[in-house]
Amino acid sequence: MSGTIALKPGSLARHETLSTHEPAWVKGVLIGIALTFFAVFLLLPLATVFAEALRKGWGAYAAALVHPDARSAITLTVLVALVAVPLNLVFGVAASWAIAKFEFSGKRLLITLIDLPFSVSPVISGLIYVLMFGAQGWFGPWLQAHDIKIIFALPGIVLATIFVTFPFVARELIPLMEAQGSEEEEAAVVLGASGWQMFWYTTLPSIKWGLLYGVILCNARAMGEFGAVSVVSGHIRGMTNTLPLHVEILYNEYNYAAAFAVASLLALLAIVTLGLKTLVERQTHRQQQEKNELSGE
Amino acid sequence: MSIAIRNISKQFGAFKALDDVSIEIPSGELVALLGPSGCGKTTLLRIIAGLEYADQGQILLAGDDTSARHARDRQVGFVFQHYALFRHMSVFDNVAFGLRVKPRRYRPAEAEIRRRVKRLLELVQLDWLADRYPTQLSGGQRQRIALARALAVEPKVLLLDEPFGALDAKVRKELRRWLRQLHDEIHVTSVFVTHDQEEALEVSDRVVLINKGKVEQIGTPESVYDHPATPFVANFLGSVNLFHGRVEDGQLHLGEHQVGAADGNDGKAVAFVRPHEFELVPGWAERDGLPATIVRVVSVGPSAQIELSRSDGELVEVSIARDSFRLLGLGKGDQVLLRPRHIRVFQAEAQAA
Numbered sequence: 341m342s343g344t345i346a347l348k349p350g351s352l353a354r355h356e357t358l359s360t361h362e363p364a365w366v367k368g369v370l371i372g373i374a375l376t377f378f379a380v381f382l383l384l385p386l387a388t389v390f391a392e393a394l395r396k397g398w399g400a401y402a403a404a405l406v407h408p409d410a411r412s413a414i415t416l417t418v419l420v421a422l423v424a425v426p427l428n429l430v431f432g433v434a435a436s437w438a439i440a441k442f443e444f445s446g447k448r449l450l451i452t453l454i455d456l457p458f459s460v461s462p463v464i465s466g467l468i469y470v471l472m473f474g475a476q477g478w479f480g481p482w483l484q485a486h487d488i489k490i491i492f493a494l495p496g497i498v499l500a501t502i503f504v505t506f507p508f509v510a511r512e513l514i515p516l517m518e519a520q521g522s523e524e525e526e527a528a529v530v531l532g533a534s535g536w537q538m539f540w541y542t543t544l545p546s547i548k549w550g551l552l553y554g555v556i557l558c559n560a561r562a563m564g565e566f567g568a569v570s571v572v573s574g575h576i577r578g579m580t581n582t583l584p585l586h587v588e589i590l591y592n593e594y595n596y597a598a599a600f601a602v603a604s605l606l607a608l609l610a611i612v613t614l615g616l617k618t619l620v621e622r623q624t625h626r627q628q629q630e631k632n633e634l635s636g637e
Numbered sequence: 638m639s640i641a642i643r644n645i646s647k648q649f650g651a652f653k654a655l656d657d658v659s660i661e662i663p664s665g666e667l668v669a670l671l672g673p674s675g676c677g678k679t680t681l682l683r684i685i686a687g688l689e690y691a692d693q694g695q696i697l698l699a700g701d702d703t704s705a706r707h708a709r710d711r712q713v714g715f716v717f718q719h720y721a722l723f724r725h726m727s728v729f730d731n732v733a734f735g736l737r738v739k740p741r742r743y744r745p746a747e748a749e750i751r752r753r754v755k756r757l758l759e760l761v762q763l764d765w766l767a768d769r770y771p772t773q774l775s776g777g778q779r780q781r782i783a784l785a786r787a788l789a790v791e792p793k794v795l796l797l798d799e800p801f802g803a804l805d806a807k808v809r810k811e812l813r814r815w816l817r818q819l820h821d822e823i824h825v826t827s828v829f830v831t832h833d834q835e836e837a838l839e840v841s842d843r844v845v846l847i848n849k850g851k852v853e854q855i856g857t858p859e860s861v862y863d864h865p866a867t868p869f870v871a872n873f874l875g876s877v878n879l880f881h882g883r884v885e886d887g888q889l890h891l892g893e894h895q896v897g898a899a900d901g902n903d904g905k906a907v908a909f910v911r912p913h914e915f916e917l918v919p920g921w922a923e924r925d926g927l928p929a930t931i932v933r934v935v936s937v938g939p940s941a942q943i944e945l946s947r948s949d950g951e952l953v954e955v956s957i958a959r960d961s962f963r964l965l966g967l968g969k970g971d972q973v974l975l976r977p978r979h980i981r982v983f984q985a986e987a988q989a990a
Contacts, residue, residue: 531735
């Protein structure tokens with residue numbers, strides 16, 4: 341009988357060997373540079389956001405957040421994320437499933453296409469939709485004739501957001517699913533499981549942390565996207581402004597306190613995302629270790 | 638339930654994995670598919686299970702053509718080489734899986750599921766591990782749980798892919814004896830894939846030897862070992878000495894030496910002699926036999942392994958009982974005549990296949 345022996349924290353840490361041992365001052369300088377960089381380029385701006393936001397006191401801060409325009413921006417941002425994230429979740433799982441479990445022609449092309457939004461400037465992503473659905477675009481006249489508004493309206497913002505956040509879930513899952521192979525799924529099928537039961541009982545539990553990780557990143561990007569959304573939104577106050585766009589407008593109007601107050605919301609979102617991400621990473625790591633133990637024999 | 642494999646062919650790109658394979662497996666038998674890696678044996682097993690589709694041919698289970706049936710409807714049990722246990726489920730839930738995913742009208746009540754899982758865990762002698770997770774088990778335990786899980790759905794046919802491949806030598810020996818006993822207890826028609834000839838010969842009722850996607854021979858372990866039908870089988874089963882010579886008047890000749898009686902047509906021939914089928918005659922004085930010089934002697938265990946060098950430099954392996962070897966009083970550097978008691982001869986052309 342073999343039990344699992346819990347590893348003591350730190351026992352996985354890399355041992356310094358003589359050949360890789362550096363003098364103390366080298367270590368000090370390297371750590372110093374890294375920390376200074378971190379402080380100047382990350383910590384300082386973050387602190388500035390909150391400091392500027394609160395410069396005129398909590399009252400002004402709260403007022404900026406409950407302003408109807410700000411409230412509508414928050415609602416719109418949440419709404420867009422609520423549509424874009426689930427769609428990309430379904431797409432991401434389907435695409436990674438297809439790529440990891442099946443052999444088909446055009447597989448390489450599909451992998452490249454999934455990465456496309458990462459390699460294209462967000463502004464171009466927005467412009468694509470303007471070119472397609474804008475007043476002068478391919479489908480523009482038809483859409484106008486049927487009184488359907490896509491550009492400078494909610495559907496355009498959702499489309500642009502979906503496009504930009506498209507790769508997050510899939511990119512997280514493809515390597516995970518490829519590494520796991522399909523033996524467990526095959527075992528489930530031979531035991532009589534239906535396709536859905538196979539997915540629910542074997543695939544999902546083994547990818548759930550990777551999936552959650554992808555969803556968190558996808559959501560952060562969906563709520564924070566500026567470029568693509570800016571092109572298709574039309575910046576109509578109280579109508580088509582998302583949070584990042586609202587910050588820009590306030591800033592351009594020299595309304596700094598309000599701009600930073602709204603920006604602090606996005607900064608908070610980033611911090612929460614970071615925290616969740618770390619938690620999930622720890623879980624995935626644990627799962628990975630279990631898996632290694634399982635196939636280690 | 639009997640399995641009939643009829644004219645199965647399968648191609649992966651340009652690679653012919655299976656080429657017109659036909660095997661009949663009667664109900665209740667334990668059959669080994671034996672062959673070198675890449676010979677197509679695992680592909681054949683997966684085709685029987687429905688995890689892979691054949692390009693041609695049919696699979697009949699109990700006389701029913703199941704070629705077009707989905708794996709989930711074939712009622713086969715499959716044990717994977719790396720177990721494929723559900724790692725996020727306890728041992729109990731793993732074994733219960735096949736029962737719990739049944740459509741509601743066929744699904745047994747939870748109490749009945751519990752009873753059956755418990756009985757299966759007792760059958761594989763691991764009922765005390767029900768609450769553990771796969772990561773907490775040893776390789777041999779995982780293998781037995783995988784078997785219990787496959788048996789839970791009361792399969793008509795049990796298929797095992799290299800069931801002992803990932804285990805260490807000692808556990809492997811224990812488990813294969815145990816598998817044989819289990820099979821004698823439950824009598825489900827079983828097919829297992831292996832590249833280990835010892836395993837195949839020890840465990841199975843019949844052995845199917847496969848090479849390069851084709852069946853070379855089917856028979857009981859004794860018959861395939863004693864009467865190999867092809868040079869491949871002779872070569873693959875156990876260690877063997879290979880001689881290239883010619884047959885004249887029922888005698889095998891190697892160069893100017895007359896080695897011994899060999900049945901077969903006259904002409905160039907490939908001959909196989911197993912290490913334990915030699916007689917050693919000290920000295921080179923007599924006419925019959927193949928002259929050789931002892932190079933090395935390993936005298937551990939019940940028999941002595943003797944390595945000899947022929948005059949042309951080729952090595953011959955001989956194994957004789959330690960006591961008989963001691964009586965001969967031979968040692969390293971001595972000259973002997975090798976006299977095979979049994980020579981298997983194949984026409985030289987057949988070797989090309």
